[in-house]
Amino acid sequence: MAETDRFTRNALSDWMKGEGPESDIVISSRIRIARNLQSYPFPMLATNQQSKEVLAKVANLLSNEDLSEISRFTLLPLSELSELEKKVLVEKHLISPALANESRNGAIILSDNESIGIxxxxxxxxxxxxxxxxxxxxxxxxxxSRIDDIFETQLDYAFDEKRGYLTSCPTNVGTGIRASVMLHLPALVLTQQINRILSAITQVGLTVRGIYGEGSEALGNLFQISNQITLGQSEDEIIDNLYSVVRQIIGHERAARQRLIQETKVKIFDRVSRSYGTLSYAGIMDSKEAAQRLSDVRLGIDLGFIRNVSTRTLNELLVMTQPGFLQQSAGDKLTPEERDIRRAQLIREKLSRPTGNEH
Known part of the structure; x- marks a missing residue:
């Protein structure tokens, strides 16, 4: 399906091609709002007919003029996607693993640049x-918030005066928002400060997860920090709290990087160079090693040790080296060993291209 190909063939979403503020440390920022419709059971309890009706109501909104001013949107029913296509969308953070496993009238609505997903x-x-x-x-x-306001004028949300927006999981009741920031924190890991800082984060109502959210490992020194509390705080309070804490973490990571340069410059240069050399010439590479070595190279770019690779290339490799995308690009299912060979090949090819030739 041509529409699906548009979202699954390219590893890098358009919104990731530009560099945002503090992009040497902060990979991305995300807001997720959970909403439910009044008079319909939560999806896990809904009948096939009820979930069809919910999907139809939402699909009808895509012709809304206010929504069209934001972007053109494409609706992709999950029933029309292959398992591999769903896996790629998970790896690109466009859908959740839970939605990928949901077969009953689940769908994803994506903006053209993939920065918005419903x-x-x-x-x-x-x-x-x-x-x-x-x-x-x-x-x-x-x-x-702008998109939510448009939807709320057209849909009857499940809302309680005391509890706020009602959600399937009690931890989302209230504002229904999850604000999260993806951070690359190699210096805090190398200077062994990370556990102390992450422990302090949990004391102020925030939680820390790996790159793919709840239950995932913090591969490649990538950490996702998000609010844990949605009830009893306003949306602005939740955002401001996260913003303030992340700003402090950025400061700690910068100080740790400076310390590495001052105290162990030769060792860090050696570590970065070895990882770059391995990625450039290895014939086989598992996902864990790839994530760690790509993290080293990213740090090397930020410290000025490596100048012929862009962070955009590394962002692309984060997705290209995942199992689903590897198999999609190969056009076939691959064994774990075949994936490791394919992963090493893709990395070699990507790193051999001069920075100016990226499209």
Whole structure:
């Protein structure tokens, strides 16, 4: 399906091609809003007919003039996607693993540049997601809030005067928003400060996850920090709290990088160079090693040790080296060993291209 190909053939979403504020440390900022429709059971309890009706109501909104001013949107029913296509969309952070596994009238609505994704009939009837490059959590919130306001004028949301927006999971009741920031924190890991800082984060109502959210590992020194509390705080309070804490973490990471340069410059240069050399010439590479070595190279770029590779290339490799995308690009299912060979090949090819030739 041509529409699906547009979103699954390219590893890098258009919104990730530009560099946002603090992009040497902050990969991306995301807002996700959970909403449900009054008079319909939550998706897990809804009948096939009820979930069809919810999808139809949401699909009808795509012709809304106010929504059209924001972007052109494409609706992709999950039933029309292959397992591999769904896996790629998960790897690009455009849908959740939960939606990928949901077969009953689930759908994703994507903006042309993929910065906006609206999941239908996942854990909640609606999950509106907005992504921005770099540290732009407030900008992501403004965009998500604008879309939410348009929807709320057309749909009857499930809302309680005392509890706020009602959601399938009690932890989302209230504002229904999750604000998160993806950070690359190699210096805090190398200077062994990371555990102390992450522990402090949990004391102020925030939570830390890996690159693919809840239950995932923090591969490649990538950490996702998000609010844990949605009830009893306003949307602005949630955003401001996260913004303030992330700003402090950025400061700590910068100080740690400076310390590495001052105290262990030769060792860090050696580490970065070895990882770059391995990525440039290895014939086989598993996902864990690839993530770690790509993290080293990213740090090397930020410290000025490596000048012929762009962070955009590394952002692309984050997705290209994932199992689903590897198999999609190969046009066939691959064994784990075949994936490791293919991964090494893609990395070699990507790193051999001069920075100026990226399109």
């Amino acid at each position: 999941m239908v009939n996942e854990e909640d009837h609606l999950r509106i997601q907005c992504l921005c490059p770099g540290f732009q959590i407030k900008e992501a919130w403004d965009l998500a």
